[in-house]
Amino acid sequence: DGGITQSPKYLFRKEGQNVTLSCEQNLNHDAMYWYRQDPGQGLRLIYYSQIVNDFQKGDIAEGYSVSREKKESFPLTVTSAQKNPTAFYLCASWVPDRNTIYFGEGSWLTVV
Amino acid sequence: GENVEQHPSTLSVQEGDSAVIKCTYSDSASNYFPWYKQELGKGPQLIIDIRSNVGEKKDQRIAVTLNKTAKHFSLHITETQPEDSAVYFCAASSNTGNQFYFGTGTSLTVIP
Numbered sequence A: 001d002g003g004i005t006q007s008p009k010y011l012f013r014k015e016g017q018n019v020t021l022s023c024e025q026n027l028n029h030d031a032m033y034w035y036r037q038d039p040g041q042g043l044r045l046i047y048y049s050q051i052v053n054d055f056q057k058g059d060i061a062e063g064y065s066v067s068r069e070k071k072e073s074f075p076l077t078v079t080s081a082q083k084n085p086t087a088f089y090l091c092a093s094w095v096p097d098r099n100t101i102y103f104g105e106g107s108w109l110t111v112v
Numbered sequence B: 001g002e003n004v005e006q007h008p009s010t011l012s013v014q015e016g017d018s019a020v021i022k023c024t025y026s027d028s029a030s031n032y033f034p035w036y037k038q039e040l041g042k043g044p045q046l047i048i049d050i051r052s053n054v055g056e057k058k059d060q061r062i063a064v065t066l067n068k069t070a071k072h073f074s075l076h077i078t079e080t081q082p083e084d085s086a087v088y089f090c091a092a093s094s095n096t097g098n099q100f101y102f103g104t105g106t107s108l109t110v111i112p
Helices: none
Strands: A004-007 A008-013 A019-025 A032-037 A044-050 A064-066 A076-078 A087-095 A099-104 A107-111 B004-006 B010-014 B018-027 B030-036 B044-050 B056-059 B062-066 B073-077 B088-095 B100-102 B106-110
Touching: A004 A087, A008 A019, A008 B004, A019 A032, A019 A107, A044 A107, A087 B062, A099 B030, A099 B044, B010 B018, B010 B030, B010 B073, B018 B088, B030 B062, B044 B056, B044 B062, B073 B088
Parallel strands: A008 A107, B010 B106
Antiparallel strands: A004 A019, A019 A076, A032 A044, A032 A087, A064 A076, A087 A099, A087 A107, B004 B018, B018 B073, B030 B044, B030 B088, B056 B062, B062 B073, B088 B100, B088 B106
């Protein structure tokens, strides 16, 4: 079954901890994205990657880090430097033949 | 860069009535305009899209119109049903860089 898989669905983090959100796709897509969504708000781009071993900062990259060691994987680390990390995080990948992006089901991160 | 504005932020309609959501964009290079539906706690799902070489596209009860001159596009939902209740996002993209710019979302409530 193909698609974009995000895990975990729910994650709780203590202040001062780093956490990593997983995003895997078996669609052979080149470009992948991470967005942050706050309650009642739109989507803000954190990082994106066009190809393996390359990634670019989005509008709100501070306090986050990513890696793209494999085409199918684009994990996002929320570091302790991110002052307000509680949000819904969405991973997406780009479909070249339609020039559009598809989203995963999202991960809820809550700081406790 | 591109700026996408979306209105209204909330919309309530009676079941069976029509709903219209409008977006404007600023970059004349944008040529692809997808619409996403997001249900609570889930990732956005692509419901319809339009490219700049057409003015209108329809898929059953949903349609999208595009006015390139005025740089605005709209989503039309006819014969609304309670299951249409969700948050809807518009987006704009160009062929360069696979960048997508999202509106701030419209929360649609269909009242039975």
